[in-house]
Amino acid sequence: MSNILELHSIHTFIGQFHILEGVSLSVAEGSITALLGRNGAGKTTTLKSIIGLRPPREGAVRFGGADIRGRRPYDIAALGIGYVPENRAVFRALTVEENLRIAERKKDDLAKRGDLIFGLFPDLKKFIKLSAGQLSGGQQQMLAIARSLVPENRLLLIDEPSEGLAPILIEQLMESIRSLSAHTTILLVEQNFRMASQLADYYYLIDDGKSVQNGAMKDLVNDRATVQRYLGAS
């Protein structure tokens, strides 16, 4: 299996703060890979470094073999990377339909992918004319993910999808993400270790902006000491 995404020791700064001090990871095509670490470890910054919102100063970001470090976010997105930011990142003033349409790269993207999207998230079809600001938190999260599915992205970066959602919604969301992985590769940032451990094939653990450990998720689940030490959960 080839790697669709590879980070080689990237260093990212926010202002003068050195946030990522050498993060490396690879994401195998077709897998779900979880990026784990405690609050402030640099997980979100890693995703932003990939999509170009926080371009790394050093290191390499390879997507499909090409180095994309330093390219503009809109160019990187156009290569086929969908980014789902944390906190239900919908456009509140736009309707559900407009939120989806705005992500189209070709005119018929939504028409082509509508069945997949509304199959995964039937609620969105029901509320298609409603403004996104009127949706519930869970629905907004689903819309944010759905938006990244409109164009045919080869890789999705999903940041903390379960944050602030009720347990029942988290179950639904897990189902959706699991079905999604049949269509695309996913790099998932998730605080909820139970969710991450049930979804992901592989994991990367970062701490204080540095890569610490990686491997198959099933091995980490049995390694209680590591989970306790870096994630504070068991």
Next chain:
Amino acid sequence: MNQFIRNNLGYLLLLAALVILPYALALITGDPLNKGLPLFVQGLMIQVFILAVFALSYDILMGHTGILSFGHALFFGTGAYTLGILVKYGQWSIPAAIVAVVIIAALESFVIGVLSLRVHGVYFAMVTLAFATVAFILVEATDFKKWTGAEDGLHGIPVPDALNPALHRTEFYFLALAFAVMVYLLVKLFVDSPSGRVWAAIRENEARATSIGYNTLVFKVQATIISGIIGALAGVLNALWNLSATPQTMGVDTTINALLMCIIGGSGTIIGPMLGAGVLQLLGYLLNLWLGSVWQLVFGLIYILLVLFVPYGIIGTWRAKNFEWRAMWRDRLQRVATGTGKSSG
């Protein structure tokens, strides 16, 4: 068709009222259309229509794209002076001069947009203020007095009799009204277009719009150009109405007025800024009439009360019936005030 009338009843009634206004006044007062109160009110309303278009052009930036500009008067003045100079000293026909205004305003806004839109929020506002101030200084400069009239302004723009607002007030009234309606429809078309949705996305969260694949600079420059052209056309109409172009058209007060009109009427609602222009203009006139020179003081108080109790403008507050709308607006105003705000996706 019935559905259309029902959905737009308010707008259609407003339009009908404006169409019959001169005739109704003539009927009530017994004066002819070109004398007394009917003549005067038409003049007042012509200014309202001009400012309504200018306020709307400003709101393409502030309300629809989330860009705060302190230099919008530059375009109003550009329209007025370009028309005045070309028609008076170049002997251009008015249509040819209007084409020139559109081209010049487009170039001007393109250059300003490309140079300044890389900075955000208040910094952009400051850069635009600098541009407008330079233009203000240039039109006041005695070096160009031959063309601009310097501090006195450029007066006596020659127009054909048919366009002379003193001779054909009612025709000019309908010209200005038609212009305002046309610009309203045009802006609505833009806002509802795919580009308009990208503007809204930029207003809400520029980083998010970038990361789904939009070169936001392109869309912000596009909004600036459209806004600049419409603002300049409002300036053209203002010059035709006054048959002059004065330094005030370039002044910062002109920009602040547009900002007030948008906020009072309801920024981002299209009809709001136009209504705001009406409120500001008519209220200003009435207060001046009743109170004399202290009217601006009283108007300031009214403005503070409006911001406190009608925080999203007349139209915005009327529409903001539920919590979600309110949250969205708070968010939006905050972002306009602090720059693009969150970098977090």
